[in-house]
Amino acid sequence: MESARQSPGTSNGINLALAWGLVSIPLVWGIVETLVNAIKAFQ
C-alpha cells in the first residue's frame, strides 16, 4: 500500500503549541517552586 505522507498543517501547529503549553506551563511552575524551596532550605 502506498504511503501518503502528510506534514502537520497550521492548525496542527497551533494545536500542538496549545496542548504542550497546557501541560508544560503548570509542570515548569511546579518544578520552579520546588527548586526555589529546595534552595531556601540550604540557605
Add this chain to the structure above:
Amino acid sequence: MSGSFLHRERTIAPLGYSRWLIPPAALCVHLCIGQVYAFSVFNLPMTKLIGITQSAPDDWKLTELGWIFSLAILFLGASAAVFGRWVEEGGPRRAMFTAALCFASGFLVSALGVYLHQLWIIYLGYGVIGGTGLGIGYISPVSTLIRWFPDRPGMATGMAIMGFGGGAFIAAPLSVWLMSRFSSPTHVGVAETFIAMGLIYLCFMMVGSAIVRVPPPGWAPANYTAAAQPRPLVTTQNVFVYDALKTPQFWLIWWILCLNVTAGIGVLGQASAMSQEMFRGQITAVAASGLVGLFSLFNMMGRFFWSSTSDYIGRKNTYFAFFALGTVLYALVPYAGAIRSVALFVLCYAVIFSMYGGGFASVPAYLRDMFGTRYVGAIHGLLLTAWSMAGIFGPVLVNYIREYNVTHGVAPAQAYNVTMYVMAGLLIIGFICNLFVRSVHERFHMRAVEAEAEVEAAPVFGSE
C-alpha cells in the same frame, strides 16, 4: 450522544493528525493523578479540623489519615488489574473520561467527609473512588502511545509516566496555596480545597480525553519501516491478556518491577529522616525537605531519561543497568555516611531515584517487546499489582530493620547500613530474574484470526 463521543471508533485519528498531540493528552491525565504523591500535604491540616491551631481530642490522628494514601495505592493496583481489558477494548477516551469522573468524584466525596468530619467517607472518596480513577487513568494512554510511537515506545510511555512523577510538583504548591486562600482563623479550608482541586482536575483530564486519538489501522509514522527480521526479545506477535499470566516472562518482569520498586520506595519514604540521622549536624530538617524535593525531581527526570535510553540499548540492558548500578550505589551509601560525605550521599540517592522512576517508565515498553501491542495496556494493569506489593514490602523492610538495629544498640547514624545492604541484595535477585527473561514461546501467541482486528501491517500514511 455521550456514548458515541466516547466510542473507540470516534477516536480514530483523521489523516494528518499529529502524533505529538498524544503525549500532552496522556500528560493531562498523568499530571493530575500524580497528585497522589502530594496527598501528604493535607495530612497535618486534617489533624486540626476541629482544633484549628492544634489537634483537639476529637481530631483525626496521622496514623488514621495515612490509610487514605495506602487505600488509594491499593485501589490503583486493583483497578488497573481488574479494568485493564475493559480499558484496552473500549479505547483511551472512554478510559480517560471514566478516570476523570472517578478521580474528581473522589475529591468531592472527600470534601463531604471533611465537612461532616467522617473519616470513612474520605476512605471511600479518595481511597476507593479516587484510587479506582488512579488505576484506570494510569494505564489508559499506555497502549495508545505505544501504537503511535512504534519507533520510540520507551520514550512515549516514559513521557506519560514522567507526568505521574511530576504531578506532585504541581499539586503540592497548588494545595498549599488553595488552603491558604480558603483558610480563616476559625477554618482550615481543606474541604474547599478538595472541591477546587476536584473541579480543576476534572477539566484538565477532560481536555486529555477530548484530544486523545488512536491511530487508524495500519498506520505507521513517516520514514518508519518495521524491522524485516524480528529483533531479539522484541516480538511482532500478540499475546492475549490472560495468556500472558501463564508465561514465565510475565512473572519474571513482575518480580523485576516489584524488586526495583521495593528498593526505591523503601528509601523514598525515609529519605528525609535517613539523611538527618546519617549526617547529624550537617543536614538539618529544612535542608532534608529540600533534598527530598531534589530527589523527586530526579525520580521524574529518570522516567523520561531511562525509558528513552531503553529504545536504544534495549529493555533488558536497561534493567541490567538499574540492578548492577543500583547494587553498587546502595552499597556505597553506608560508606558515604562513614566518611561524612553529603555530596556522595546526594549523588548516590539522585541516581537511585532516577532508576526508581526509570523502572516504572520502561516497563510498558518491556511488556510490549514481550507480549506485543494488542493487550499491552491490560497486561501492564495486571503487572501493577507488583507496585502494590512493593508499596508494602519496601517501607516495612526499611522501618523494621532500622527499628531492630536501634533496639539492639546500633547508633542511629549506622542504623540504615544493613537496610542498604538488604536493598542491594534485592537488586541482585532482580538482576538474576532479568537474566532469565527470554522471548515468549510461540504457543502463547494469538492466532491470526484472533488478532485480525489489530492490523499492523504495511504503513498507510504517516505524520510526525
